[in-house]
Amino acid sequence: MRKFLVPRACIENVSVVQSEAEVEEAPPNVVNEFNSNEIVRDPGLRKQIYEYALNIQDQVRRAYILKGPTQPILENFPGTQFAREPRIRAFCKSWFKSYTWIEYSEFKDAAYCFHCFLFKQPGRVEHFGYEVFTKGGYKNWKSASNGLKDHVGGHGSMHNSCMKHYDDYNNQRQSIETQGMAFRGHNESLTSLNKGNFREIVDWVKSNNEQVRDAFDRCAKDCTMICSDIQKDFATSCAHEVIK
Template sequence: MSLDKYFKRKSLEDEESIKASSQVTQSSSKKSHIEINPDTLLADPGLRRPIYEYHINDRDAIRRAYLQKGPCQPSHYDFPQKQFGNISTLRRFNPAWFGAYPTWLEYSIAKDAAFCLYCYLFKSKEGVDSFVGDGFSNWKKRERFDLHIGKSNSSHNAARIKCENLMNEKQSIMSLLSEQTVKSQSDYRTRLNASIECARFLLHQGLPFRGHDECECSSNQGNYLELLHFLSRNNEAIKRVTFSEALKHNKLTSPDIQKTLLKLLQRRLQM
């Protein structure tokens, strides 16, 4: 096979590899980050499934959708009265509380109880907090709302921060790390494909891999490295991920890597 045909085929394979990698990444992303329409979610907090019952890969999508939807606050509902104490005092939920706690306070018509949206979204399981689970309905103790919020290190505020971070996920450190991981995997695949093609070509031609002097200052680093350099100079996708652009211990250029590639290809030919 001529070099022109070889490198033309190599260029096409690189494009197909990158396209396939992108499709795999998109498919994986869909599995772990499903799209949810907020309008289809059950609004009443007393009737919702606990967040921990959803698949772990779907929870952030569910959380994000609920945050986009906002807390369930039926302001114009005719809240029922409830008797407290021995003196037959009747009390009911005051819709003015929605204005005091606009971002997290919710009301369940089904249970006539108040809930916390933040804590629903980020409490792993129902605990002793009355604003999660069965809800809070002691309307004569309005101070319990502030007690629920608590100090800066309270579980409510921890849940609030997690909600804020989730909605700003693209700017979060975790998101950047995740994107970097996907890029690293794609770069490694391109680098590995280039290394395999170099090894396959040399094996097919019966040429030695190693050079007498493979240091960076050498005028001839050997067939394997020189061919990889040639590929990187003539293929932008390979150039971006090889040699100085690769991590120090992940260049796929060491003598051990060359031997490993040779052995694997020889084994494949014998099968």
């Protein structure tokens, strides 16, 4: 019988191993509330966009876009001595004109990409400098003439994809703001002839989509869409679907 029995110590060890294997790594902490004090100018000190909760990421992007890329004009940028290179190299302020997307961190003495910071997809690092230009910072000034071009890449590069998202985002915002197209209307009641752009668009979608119309009709009293917070959440969700 002894050969069929398992020592008690072995059983205890197995249970310990199983319990440790079943423990999943805790998800990274995310910021759930927007705080304007966390909109940091220096790109070397910023949180990444994905470190914010999904429902406030667009608000964070908008805050950074309003400030624009960080491009300090210093009298002298710090120099770096590279191995086997007698000449001291440094960041060149003329790059701000050549590459409108480039940012400079005084804290890290490194270059960053404003557009990739705003619209990069976490985990996709196959493109040259995709993470370097958003997290660690690029400071290989000796090879910068090629390094900056390599980061931009070809037509379908990650950088150019982020640039397109940036342009689309700005065009969307300008089409509403510069043309005076406010979401809210002065009278958003069901009998109003002009309920405002948001509810007029919703009504148009309802008239062209039976499923949407049925969903609204079933919840007619509870789904009025006149709360500003609901309208903003709805618009944010649509924006995420468009730019993801």
